[in-house]
Amino acid sequence: MSTELPKTFDPAEIEARWYAHWEENGLFRPERPDSEAYTIVNPPPNVTGSLHIGHALDNTLQDIVIRYERLRGKDALWVVGTDHAGIATQMVVERQLEAKQDKRTNYSREDFVSKVWEWKDESGGTITRQLRRLGCSMDWSREQFTMDEHFSRAVLKTFVDLYNDGLIYRDKRLVNWDPKLKTAISDLEVETQDVKGHFWHFRYPLEGGVTLENGQDYIEVATTRPETMLADMAVAVHPTDERYASVVGKHVVLPITGRRVPIVADEHADPELGSGAVKITPGHDFNDFEVGKRAGIEPGDMLNMLDGDANVTQTADGKVPNEFLGLHRFARDGKDGARELVVQRLKEQGYLIPHIAKTKKGEEQELDAEPRTIATPFGDRGGVVIEPWLTDQWYVDAAKLAVDPIEAVKSGEVEIVPKTWEKTFFNWMENIQPWCVSRQLWWGHRIPAWYGPDGAVFVAETEAEAQAWAGAGVTLTRDDDVLDTWFSSALWPFATLGWPEETALVERHYPNNLLISGFDILFFWDARMMMMGRHLTGQNPWPRLYLHGLVRAADGAKMSKSKGNVVDPLGLIDRYGADALRFFMAAMESQGRDIKMDEKRVEGYRNFATKLWNATRFCQANGIGASDTIAAPSARLAANQWIIGEVQQTVEALDKALADLRFDAAANTIYHFVWDRFCDWYLELIKPVFQGDPDSAPAVETRAVAGWALDQILVMLHPFMPFVTEELWQAQGARGDYPVITAKWPNPRADISEDAVAAIDWVIALTTAMRGAKNELGIPPGAKLEAWIANPSPVAAGVLERANAAVERLARLTPVHIGEAPAGPAMQVGAGSDAIVIPLEGIVDIEAEKARLAKALEASEKEFGSLDKRLGNPNFVERAAPEAVEKAKADAAFHASEIDRLRAALARLG
Structure with missing residues (x-):
C-alpha cells in the first residue's frame, strides 16, 4: 500500500530523517563481499573547515558517482576523512588561548598538542556534519583523520623510506616565510594581492674609477624593496647588453654597507626594462636565488638579513650598520622600518635618483620614488607579506618522483579528464622544483x-x-619541525585503507577507481598522490582523474570574502533543499568550464522536485503504486509502449554520460525525461484510461507500466536527488528492506513496437507545433480548430484511425479531415513528414495580425542590428564590464530568436 503524500513538498522535513536512516542502517556501504569493488576517496577537508560552495560541487559529483555505482550493485566504498590542517588548526587553538590572555609558549609542546586534540574532539566535526546535510553517502564507519595512529605510522614510514632511498634530504634554500606564523608555507597558501607601493632608483658606484662607455661611474638599479639592498650580493646585466659589456666581472661598492659585489652576466636581467641592470639579493628573492647559484654563490654563503619576525639581523659578513639592527622590514606602530631608513640614508648620501613626475597642472616635481601598484604575496592564514627567506628545510626530490606519473599519463595508464589539463600537468611536472616538506609548527606529524x-x-x-x-x-x-600537510594527504588513497599493512581493504580497494578534484589542487594533492602511489606501492592510485572547475559568482568573478560575493551552500540548502543544490551543481558541471552561480536555477530545480512530487501524487490518486519488477511489464497500449521505450533510451543515455563523466549531460537527460516525457506527456496521454472501468485491461496494464516507469525514474534520479527520490520510493508502497539507495539500476529488457512509439511521437510533435503556432498568432490555447491533411503518412493515418481522441484532447484539433483544405487564409504546422493545414478565417483578424507582427518584427530587427554592431566592436567587447557584454549577448540572442519566430508567424498567415 502506498502512503498518501502531503500536498506540499517540504525538503527540510525529509532530508534529516532519511540521512539518519541511511547512516544508522549501514546503507552507505552494504555488505557486498562478492561484488566488484568500486572506490573513491574524498579530498580531505581541513578539520577546521566549514562547507563552502566549492566543497558542495566537489562532493556532489563524487556522491553522484558512488550512488550510481552502488545502484549498479558494486561494493562501493567512498572513503571519508579530514586533514589535520597544521597551520589552520594551530591558529584556531592559539586564538582561543589569546582570548584568555594566554599563549602557546606558556605550555610545553606536548601540553599544547593535547589542547589541540581537545579542540578537535569538541569542535572539529563541523564540516563532516555539513557534508551529511549535502547528502554525501560516505562510509562514516571508517572515518579517517590524518593524525590517527595508523595514518601517522604510514607517514613516518614514508619519510624514513624516502630518506633511505635518497629522495628526502635537508638543504638550505629559499622558502615562502610567514613572519606572523613563523613558518614556511606552500605556494598554495600564498595569495597575491595588488598593493600600492613605489619603485626606487639608486646609484651603485663602480669600483676603482671604472666607468661605463658613456662615462657614467655608477650602475643604476631599481627596486620595489629597497631594504633588501642590505643583503645584495651582485648586480646582473644581460649578456648581450653592450652598455655593460666592459664592466662584467668588475665590481660595485654598495652604499651603506660598503660591500664589494660583482657585476655578473645573466639572462634574468631584461635590457628593455629600466636601466637593464638588476640588484641581486639571493637570500631574499626567488629569482635572485637562481641568479646567485648560476653566478657560483653557494646557498650556504648567501646572506640573510632578516630573522623569523622579519626584523633586520646582522649578515654573515658583518656589513649591516648597527642602526639598522632590530628594525622591522616595514614601518609599523608609527615607527620607520628598515625600508624607510635605507631610502633616507641613500638620499642623504646622494645615491637616490629622484623620479620626475608631472602635476595635474603639467608642472614637473621631484619624488623619491615612482608610485606603482605591485603584485605582492601574502600568507592566506597570517595575512602578512610573505618574505622569501633562506633557511634549512627538509625537501623531497620531486623531479625523480615525477618520472613515473608523467609516463603513466603519457601512456594512458592514467586518464586526465578533461584531456586539456594534460598539457598543464606535463609542463609543471617536467619543470618541478624540490618540495619543501618541513613546517615550523607544533601541531602535525613531527x-x-x-x-x-x-x-x-x-x-x-x-x-x-x-x-x-x-x-x-x-x-x-x-x-622540532613537522611535515607539510600535503605530505600526509599524498598517502590518502592507500593509507586510509590500512597501508603499510597488507590489509584486506588495501587488496580489495586499492588502486581506487576514480579521483574527483578541483583543478586548483592538481599539483598540490593529485600529482603528489601519483608520486607517492607509484613509489610506495608500485601502482597508480587510480586510472582516472576528473578535474572540475570553480564555482564563480553570477557575474563570473571569483568568489572572495573581500568582494562580499561568497555564496553559502547551507543557506541555499535551507531555502531550496539539498536536492535542488545538488542538481544545479550537476547540470552546470560542463567539462573544462567554471560554474556561474545562479540562485534562480537552484530554485528552478526545487520546482523540478515539486513537479515530480505532484506527478507521484497524481499516480497515487489513480491507484498507481510501487512496481514489483525490474524488467518492463508487458504492454499493448501505444502510450505504455512509448514510455517503456523512453525509459530504455534514458537509461542508455545516462549510462553513457556517466561513463564519460559528463555530469551536465547526465543531469539534463534525466531532467528532460522526467519533466517533458513522463510528467508533461505520458501522464497526459494516460488520463483517459482512468476515466473508465478501473478493472479494465487497459487500466490494469497502465497502472503497472506507470508504476514501473515512476520507479525507474526514482532510481535513475536518485544519484542526483537522493532525498526526494527516497521519500517518494517509500511512499509508493511497502518495499520491505529495499530502500531506493540500494535498489537495482534500471534494466528494462523490453521489445517495443516501433509503430506505437512513432504514433505517440507524431501526436507529441503535432501538439507541440500547434501550441507554438497558437502562441505566435495569439489564439487561445484551448481553442479547438478544424484541420486538413492532404496525404497522410502511414503513421498519421494510423493515429487518425485509432487515436483521434488523443489528437482532439492534446492538439485541440477537431475534426481532422483527410483531403485538401479549402481556399483562404490558413496556417500550416508539421508533424513528422506530414503538413497539417488549419484555416484561419474567422479565427483571427488576418490583416490586423499581420500589421502587429510586422511592427514587432521591425522593432526586433532594429534592436538586433544595434546590438550586433556593438558586439562587433572590439572596443566594447574588450573594455566594457563583463556583465555588460554578457547582457548584450543575451539580448542579441533573444531578438534573433524573436525575428525567427515573428517571420514564421507571418509566413503562416500567407
Whole structure:
C-alpha cells in the first residue's frame, strides 16, 4: 500500500530523517563481499573547515558517482576523512588561548598538542556534519583523520623510506616565510594581492674609477624593496647588453654597507626594462636565488638579513650598520622600518635618483620614488607579506618522483579528464622544483629525525631506532619541525585503507577507481598522490582523474570574502533543499568550464522536485503504486509502449554520460525525461484510461507500466536527488528492506513496437507545433480548430484511425479531415513528414495580425542590428564590464530568436 503524500513538498522535513536512516542502517556501504569493488576517496577537508560552495560541487559529483555505482550493485566504498590542517588548526587553538590572555609558549609542546586534540574532539566535526546535510553517502564507519595512529605510522614510514632511498634530504634554500606564523608555507597558501607601493632608483658606484662607455661611474638599479639592498650580493646585466659589456666581472661598492659585489652576466636581467641592470639579493628573492647559484654563490654563503619576525639581523659578513639592527622590514606602530631608513640614508648620501613626475597642472616635481601598484604575496592564514627567506628545510626530490606519473599519463595508464589539463600537468611536472616538506609548527606529524652533538642526523620511525643507530650514550635531539600537510594527504588513497599493512581493504580497494578534484589542487594533492602511489606501492592510485572547475559568482568573478560575493551552500540548502543544490551543481558541471552561480536555477530545480512530487501524487490518486519488477511489464497500449521505450533510451543515455563523466549531460537527460516525457506527456496521454472501468485491461496494464516507469525514474534520479527520490520510493508502497539507495539500476529488457512509439511521437510533435503556432498568432490555447491533411503518412493515418481522441484532447484539433483544405487564409504546422493545414478565417483578424507582427518584427530587427554592431566592436567587447557584454549577448540572442519566430508567424498567415 502506498502512503498518501502531503500536498506540499517540504525538503527540510525529509532530508534529516532519511540521512539518519541511511547512516544508522549501514546503507552507505552494504555488505557486498562478492561484488566488484568500486572506490573513491574524498579530498580531505581541513578539520577546521566549514562547507563552502566549492566543497558542495566537489562532493556532489563524487556522491553522484558512488550512488550510481552502488545502484549498479558494486561494493562501493567512498572513503571519508579530514586533514589535520597544521597551520589552520594551530591558529584556531592559539586564538582561543589569546582570548584568555594566554599563549602557546606558556605550555610545553606536548601540553599544547593535547589542547589541540581537545579542540578537535569538541569542535572539529563541523564540516563532516555539513557534508551529511549535502547528502554525501560516505562510509562514516571508517572515518579517517590524518593524525590517527595508523595514518601517522604510514607517514613516518614514508619519510624514513624516502630518506633511505635518497629522495628526502635537508638543504638550505629559499622558502615562502610567514613572519606572523613563523613558518614556511606552500605556494598554495600564498595569495597575491595588488598593493600600492613605489619603485626606487639608486646609484651603485663602480669600483676603482671604472666607468661605463658613456662615462657614467655608477650602475643604476631599481627596486620595489629597497631594504633588501642590505643583503645584495651582485648586480646582473644581460649578456648581450653592450652598455655593460666592459664592466662584467668588475665590481660595485654598495652604499651603506660598503660591500664589494660583482657585476655578473645573466639572462634574468631584461635590457628593455629600466636601466637593464638588476640588484641581486639571493637570500631574499626567488629569482635572485637562481641568479646567485648560476653566478657560483653557494646557498650556504648567501646572506640573510632578516630573522623569523622579519626584523633586520646582522649578515654573515658583518656589513649591516648597527642602526639598522632590530628594525622591522616595514614601518609599523608609527615607527620607520628598515625600508624607510635605507631610502633616507641613500638620499642623504646622494645615491637616490629622484623620479620626475608631472602635476595635474603639467608642472614637473621631484619624488623619491615612482608610485606603482605591485603584485605582492601574502600568507592566506597570517595575512602578512610573505618574505622569501633562506633557511634549512627538509625537501623531497620531486623531479625523480615525477618520472613515473608523467609516463603513466603519457601512456594512458592514467586518464586526465578533461584531456586539456594534460598539457598543464606535463609542463609543471617536467619543470618541478624540490618540495619543501618541513613546517615550523607544533601541531602535525613531527619529522622523525634526531641530531647528535656533532650534527649527525639519524632518521628512523622511533627514537629507539635512532638511538640504536647513534650508539648508546649519544645524546640525541629531535627535529622540532613537522611535515607539510600535503605530505600526509599524498598517502590518502592507500593509507586510509590500512597501508603499510597488507590489509584486506588495501587488496580489495586499492588502486581506487576514480579521483574527483578541483583543478586548483592538481599539483598540490593529485600529482603528489601519483608520486607517492607509484613509489610506495608500485601502482597508480587510480586510472582516472576528473578535474572540475570553480564555482564563480553570477557575474563570473571569483568568489572572495573581500568582494562580499561568497555564496553559502547551507543557506541555499535551507531555502531550496539539498536536492535542488545538488542538481544545479550537476547540470552546470560542463567539462573544462567554471560554474556561474545562479540562485534562480537552484530554485528552478526545487520546482523540478515539486513537479515530480505532484506527478507521484497524481499516480497515487489513480491507484498507481510501487512496481514489483525490474524488467518492463508487458504492454499493448501505444502510450505504455512509448514510455517503456523512453525509459530504455534514458537509461542508455545516462549510462553513457556517466561513463564519460559528463555530469551536465547526465543531469539534463534525466531532467528532460522526467519533466517533458513522463510528467508533461505520458501522464497526459494516460488520463483517459482512468476515466473508465478501473478493472479494465487497459487500466490494469497502465497502472503497472506507470508504476514501473515512476520507479525507474526514482532510481535513475536518485544519484542526483537522493532525498526526494527516497521519500517518494517509500511512499509508493511497502518495499520491505529495499530502500531506493540500494535498489537495482534500471534494466528494462523490453521489445517495443516501433509503430506505437512513432504514433505517440507524431501526436507529441503535432501538439507541440500547434501550441507554438497558437502562441505566435495569439489564439487561445484551448481553442479547438478544424484541420486538413492532404496525404497522410502511414503513421498519421494510423493515429487518425485509432487515436483521434488523443489528437482532439492534446492538439485541440477537431475534426481532422483527410483531403485538401479549402481556399483562404490558413496556417500550416508539421508533424513528422506530414503538413497539417488549419484555416484561419474567422479565427483571427488576418490583416490586423499581420500589421502587429510586422511592427514587432521591425522593432526586433532594429534592436538586433544595434546590438550586433556593438558586439562587433572590439572596443566594447574588450573594455566594457563583463556583465555588460554578457547582457548584450543575451539580448542579441533573444531578438534573433524573436525575428525567427515573428517571420514564421507571418509566413503562416500567407
